[in-house]
Amino acid sequence: MAGGAGRAEENTPAPPAGWTRVWADEFDRDGVPDPARWEFEHGFQRNHELQWYQPDNAVVRDGRLVIEARRQQVRNPGFREESREWRASRRFAEYTSASLITRPEVAWTYGRFEIRARFPARAGLWPAIWTTGKGRWPQAGEIDIMEFYRGQLLANFVQAGPDGRDVWNDSRHPLADFEPWEGKDHLWVMEWDEEKIEIRLDGRLLNRHDLSRPFPGADPALRPFHAPQRLRLNMAVGGQGGDPSGTTFPQRYEIDFVRIYQREK
Numbered sequence: 001m002a003g004g005a006g007r008a009e010e011n012t013p014a015p016p017a018g019w020t021r022v023w024a025d026e027f028d029r030d031g032v033p034d035p036a037r038w039e040f041e042h043g044f045q046r047n048h049e050l051q052w053y054q055p056d057n058a059v060v061r062d063g064r065l066v067i068e069a070r071r072q073q074v075r076n077p078g079f080r081e082e083s084r085e086w087r088a089s090r091r092f093a094e095y096t097s098a099s100l101i102t103r104p105e106v107a108w109t110y111g112r113f114e115i116r117a118r119f120p121a122r123a124g125l126w127p128a129i130w131t132t133g134k135g136r137w138p139q140a141g142e143i144d145i146m147e148f149y150r151g152q153l154l155a156n157f158v159q160a161g162p163d164g165r166d167v168w169n170d171s172r173h174p175l176a177d178f179e180p181w182e183g184k185d186h187l188w189v190m191e192w193d194e195e196k197i198e199i200r201l202d203g204r205l206l207n208r209h210d211l212s213r214p215f216p217g218a219d220p221a222l223r224p225f226h227a228p229q230r231l232r233l234n235m236a237v238g239g240q241g242g243d244p245s246g247t248t249f250p251q252r253y254e255i256d257f258v259r260i261y262q263r264e265k
Contacts (some may be wrong), residue, residue: 015112015261018263018264019112019261019263019264020261020262020263020264021259021260021261022108022111022260022261022262023106023108023259023260024257024258024259025037025038025065025257025258026063026257027060027063027064027065027255027256027257028063029060030059030060030061030062031059031060032055032058032059032060033058033059033060033065033100034060036103037102037103037106038100038101038102038103039100039101039102039103040053040054040055040058040099040100040101041053041099041100041101041234042054042055043076043078044076044078044086044087044090045099046239047236047239047240048086048238048239049126049236049237049238049239049241050093050094050095050124050237050238050239050244051069051093051097051235051236051237051238052074052076052093052095052096052097053096053097053098053099053234054074054096054097055098056096056098057069057070057096057097057098058098058100063256064254064255064256065100065254066252066253066254067097067098067100067127067233067234067235067252067253067254068097068250068251068252068253069096069097069125069235069237069249069251069252069253070095070096070249070250071094071095071249071250072094072096073093073094074092074093074096075091075092076088076090076091076092076093095237095238095244095249097234097235097236097237098234098235099232099233099234099235099236100233100234101230101231101232102230102231102232103230104134104230106230106231107134107228107229107230108228108229108260108262109226109227109228109229110192110193110194110262110263111191111192111260111261111262111263112189112191112192112260112261112262113145113188113189113190113191113192113231113258113259113260113261114187114188114189114257114258114259114260114261115129115145115146115187115188115233115255115257115258115259116185116186116187116188116255116256116257117129117146117185117186117253117254117255117256118183118184118185118186118253118254118256119148119235119252119253119254120182120251120252121148121151121181121182122244122247122251123150123241123242123243123244123246123247124237124238124241124242124243124245124246124247125148125149125235125236125237125241125244125247125251125253126147126148126149126235126236126237126239126240126241127146127147127148127235127236127253128144128146128148128232128233128234128235128236129145129146129188129231129232129233130142130143130144130145130146130147130231130232131143131229131230131231131232132229132230132232133224133227133228133229133230134227134228134230137158137166138158138159138160138164138165138166138167138224139159139160139164139219139222139224140224140227141157141158141159141222141224141225141227141229142156142157142159143156143157143158143190143192143197143199143225143229144156144157144158144170145188145190145199146188146201148175149240149241149242150240150241150242151174151175151176152172152173152174152175153172153173153174153175153178153201153206154170154171154172154173155170155171155173155201155206155207156168156169156170156171156207157169157197157207157209157215157225159215159218159219159222159224159225160218160219160222160224161218161219162219167215167216167217167218169207169209169215170207171206171207173201173206177204178201178202178204185256186201186202187201187202188200188201189201192225193211194211194226195210195211195212196208196209196210196211196212197209197225209225211225211226231258231260233255233258235251235253
């Protein structure tokens with residue numbers, strides 16, 4: 001296994017019988033993340049977050065994808081003096097990080113998603129593993145396999161109501177329920193089929209979304225979780241993550257592997 005120093009000992013159970021691996025990134029080649037698999041977001045993106053996304057903050061090293069959040073000032077080329085829009089009103093970003101998305105042709109409908117990762121539980125950090133569909137948000141749907149902020153782990157499902165507003169099935173879990181945390185790899189697994197989606201962390205069920213019936217408040221004409229979703233990996237700073245001013249930087253979010261399986265036909 002390339003770059004074995006720092007790679008976690010293999011301790012992931014094999015998927016149940018009847019699953020076939022259809023895509024994976026083992027992060028076993030040092031350097032930039034594989035451009036055949038991933039593309040990057042750039043600049044300010046969402047949620048009034050503080051970080052400027054840039055590819056320089058992501059590297060594959062020692063068998064892991066490392067997303068590094070830094071306290072680093074970057075000039076905003078989109079700054080406009082009189083603007084009230086939050087992205088344009090900031091002359092500088094004071095933090096940088098990275099956000100990766102599978103390429104547009106790399107998306108899945110149903111499957112078993114396995115992601116093993118670790119990150120520091122620090123104020124102001126907002127690491128995530130999530131998926132989004134093609135089209136507008138929230139009509140295209142969102143699955144939050146993992147979010148962390150303010151001492152809690154979240155697993156959520158988001159879709160649109162008839163008025164176009166976001167409708168949530170969310171769950172929150174204290175980080176203390178999964179101790180020891182610091183420096184330890186944890187395994188997130190999502191199993192998704194025509195009837196349901198279930199998200200687990202280290203074998204414990206975090207949330208379940210029933211696809212066999214309309215979700216309360218959602219637009220029944222939309223079926224976002226029966227259509228392809230792309231995978232996202234990122235670490236935001238600020239926003240719902242809270243105030244990062246008391247946190248030392250850099251901070252690293254490390255992903256050991258991503259594996260996608262689908263049921264054998």
